[in-house]
Amino acid sequence: MNNRQLLLLTYLLTAAMIVVALTAIIVNCARSRQAANVLPQAKDNPVIQAAAKISRYQNPGALISIYELKELVGDPNVVLINTLGSSYEVFAATYQVGHIPGAAYILNCEYDYPNYYGRIGTPAVIQEVLRRKGVDNQKRIIIYGNEGAGRFYWMMKMFGSANQIQVLDGDIETWRAAGFPVDTAAPPSQPTLFTFDLSRANMEYIAGLDQVIDAVVNYTPAITILDIRPHEYYLAAHIPQSINIAMEEVFNKDRTFKSASELQAIFAAKGVTADKTIYIYGQDGFHSPLIWFVLHELLGYSNVKIYDGGIIEWREHPLIIECGEQKQIIKPNS
Structure with a gap:
């Protein structure tokens, strides 16, 4: 060249x-x-924002936004359940005034244990309730009603349901605020066949009185006993060694859940971390499973238990009660 x-x-x-x-x-x-x-x-774009927030939880499939739910209303493979009715009075003031179209309702009292208000019923009792509401073993189940939804989700997982189950991020007011329609009539339902697969049941999700007594008597830093009632209730009387994070702290003003990072900070500030065995209690067993849902499903804590008897059962026995602020010193993780 x-x-x-x-x-x-x-x-x-x-x-x-x-x-x-x-x-x-x-x-x-x-x-x-x-x-x-x-x-x-x-x-x-609220649709994008909602999806992005949900994607950051440990189990994003446990939650559904109002925008995604709107696209599923009327889907024959989906059963939507309103769990706002902790009593018939609440039911009359909420469901009958307006609910998400197609939503069946389940009252808290329908799946309580007989003669024990606020305690979860037996699988056999709950199966019958679900059959009457049109739930079968194949349908996707979506539930809304905040604390009622948390309890229903926890119950279904504990007793071994293999259905896809999701909690709505928000409530009926969140739905209304987005401009979505509501209905006042109950949808028709055909009785179905639903059976819990008890071979899949996980009874580690619940704790009895004896277990909580043992956690108090043999308390170590590896144990957290969490009272989720309003702070004034906690000050009046609480189980020894327990700390207080009120249930309402996990919600935004619109009743959607706070972000994963915000929730992590709230619990870590009180020493509630994923490496501990956590016992959660409320007044009875109705509200506490919502915090189980937050810790176990949204944040991925593995060892979380509901004390279903709550402070009501504790006070029925000659057991020590503490009053005022917590006695132990909690050092948040740095």
């Missing part, structure tokens, strides 16, 4: 490199403009 040919080749290679560089600059500019257009849209 002579000098003239070598020079020509050098010019061509230089020109090619310039073309490649210019192409890269143009592509990057186009991407930047596209990102600049997309980011404001994502920031202002």
Whole structure:
């Protein structure tokens, strides 16, 4: 190759490199403009925001946004259940005034243990209730009603249901605020066959009185006893060694759950961390499973138990009660 040919080749290679560089600059500019257009849209789009928040939980499949639910209303493979009715009075003031279209209802008292208010019923009793509501072993179950939804979810998982089960992120007021329609009539339902697979049951999700007594008597830093009642209830009387994080702290103002990072901070600040055995209690067994749902499903804590008897059962026995602020000193993780 002579000098003239070598020079020509050098010019061509230089020109090619310039073309490649210019192409890269143009592509990057186009991407930047596209990102600049997309980011404001994502920031202002509640559908995208809701999906992004849910995706950051440890088990995002346990939760569903109002926007995703809206697309499933009327789906024959989905059964939607309203669990707001802790009593017939609450039922009359909520469900009959307006509920998400197609939602059946289950009252708390329908699956309580007979003669023990606020205690979970037996699998046989609960199966009959679910059959009457149109639940079978194949349908996807979506539940709403905040604390009632948490209890229903915990119950289904504990007794071995293999159904896909999701809790709505929000409640009926969240649904209304988005401008979505409500209904006042109960949907028709056909009796179905539903059976718990008790071979899948996990009774580690519940703790009895003896277990909680043992946790108090043989307390170690590896144990957390968590009272989820309002703080004034805690001050009046609580189980020894327990700390207090009120149930309401896990919600935003619109009754959606706080983000994963916010929830983690709330519990870590009181020493409630994933490496501990956590016993949760409330006044009875109705509200506490919601916090089980937050810790076990949203944050991924593995060893979380519900003391279903709550402070009501504890006070029925000659057991020590503490009053005032917590006696133990909790050092949050740094």
